[in-house]
Amino acid sequence: NAGVTQTPKFRILKIGQSMTLQCTQDMNHNYMYWYRQDPGMGLKLIYYSVGAGITDKGEVPNGYNVSRSTTEDFPLRLELAAPSQTSVYFCASSYDLINYGYTFGSGTRLTVV
Amino acid sequence: GESVGLHLPTLSVQEGDNSIINCAYSNSASDYFIWYKQESGKGPQFIIDIRSNMDKRQGQRVTVLLNKTVKHLSLQIAATQPGDSAVYFCAENLSGGGADGLTFGKGTHLIIQP
Numbered sequence: 751n752a753g754v755t756q757t758p759k760f761r762i763l764k765i766g767q768s769m770t771l772q773c774t775q776d777m778n779h780n781y782m783y784w785y786r787q788d789p790g791m792g793l794k795l796i797y798y799s800v801g802a803g804i805t806d807k808g809e810v811p812n813g814y815n816v817s818r819s820t821t822e823d824f825p826l827r828l829e830l831a832a833p834s835q836t837s838v839y840f841c842a843s844s845y846d847l848i849n850y851g852y853t854f855g856s857g858t859r860l861t862v863v
Numbered sequence: 864g865e866s867v868g869l870h871l872p873t874l875s876v877q878e879g880d881n882s883i884i885n886c887a888y889s890n891s892a893s894d895y896f897i898w899y900k901q902e903s904g905k906g907p908q909f910i911i912d913i914r915s916n917m918d919k920r921q922g923q924r925v926t927v928l929l930n931k932t933v934k935h936l937s938l939q940i941a942a943t944q945p946g947d948s949a950v951y952f953c954a955e956n957l958s959g960g961g962a963d964g965l966t967f968g969k970g971t972h973l974i975i976q977p
Contacts, residue, residue, distance in 0.1 A: 754906075783964060790872070792952060792967035793907070840906050844964070851897075852965070854906030 752776055756841050756855035763831040763862045771826040771858050773841030781844040782824040783808075783852070784816065786837040793840065799824055831862045875974040882943045884971045886936040886953035893955040897965065898927060898938045901950045910938070910951075940973075948975045 757772045775782065780801045785793040795808030799818040813835055815827040824843075828835060838859050842852040876882045888896075894915040899907035913920045913927045913936075920927050926939040936953050950972050954965040 781964070785967075790969065792969045795964065798964065842906075851909045851912070852907075854908070856906050857904075 754841055754843055754853050754855035756839075756858050758858060759856065760859045761861070763828070763860065765831060765833065765862060767831050768827070768829045769831070769860075771828075771839055771841075771860075773824045773826065773855060774822050775824075775841075775843040775853070776822065777843060777845070777853065778821060779843035779845050779853070780821065781846070782818065783842045783844075784814070784824070784826045785840045785842065786810065786835075787840060787857075788837050796826065796839075828860075833862050836860060836862045872969070873972045873974065875976055876943050877976050878943060878945060880943055882938075882940040882947065882973055884938045884940075884951050884973065886938075886968055888934050888936060888953075888955050890955065890957060891931070891934060892957050895956040896927070896929065896936050897954045898925075898936075899952045899954060899967075901952065901970070903949075907952060943973075943975055945975050945977075947973060949973060 754775045763769055783798045784796040786796055787793050794810045796810055796814050797805055797808055797816040799805045802818050802821050805816050805818050818824050838857045840857050841855040844852050897912040898910040900910050901907045911922045911925050911927050913929050918929050924941045928937045940947055950970040952967050952970045954967045956965050
């Protein structure tokens, strides 16, 4: 049981490049989330999903896209990277809405130059 | 502004002492609160949670206190150890809130002095 796995751990992008941050969980959790964490700040919700085929915007969705074709995978796509997207990205999953023991991945540190 | 926040960004304590980390929330409709620990270079890790129908909950070396009257949450760590050095976040969920989940505070950095 690996929990929530994120890849890559680090990435440097040039402005305008695109990339996909991968997230997979093996706990059969329905709910999955993408957060970004800027230095000295809390976690901001980018997108979330309540199950395969269903996604919705969070607080800061601009510049990102997601898909949820399977229960296990929830990739985050950056189409035109901008310096403002320099951040640490965390994927999380949860079994239900009542017991919010989110399980977080170890994060992806992204720098856009 | 954020509905969840912390009083102090950094807290320094002596090893072996008790630590108290505070959190203020502004939404009286919040009914579920969690404390997370985030070590350097890692993702947040669940520590303990509490629902609004409780005012205290204890775990192993940790206690969470909830004061709904003044909308205040605290995390107490007993006999602080070097491994407790981390950033601690409180998070809240609104009663009847949707699947977009928790609102996180900025965090308090706990530093353990030898």
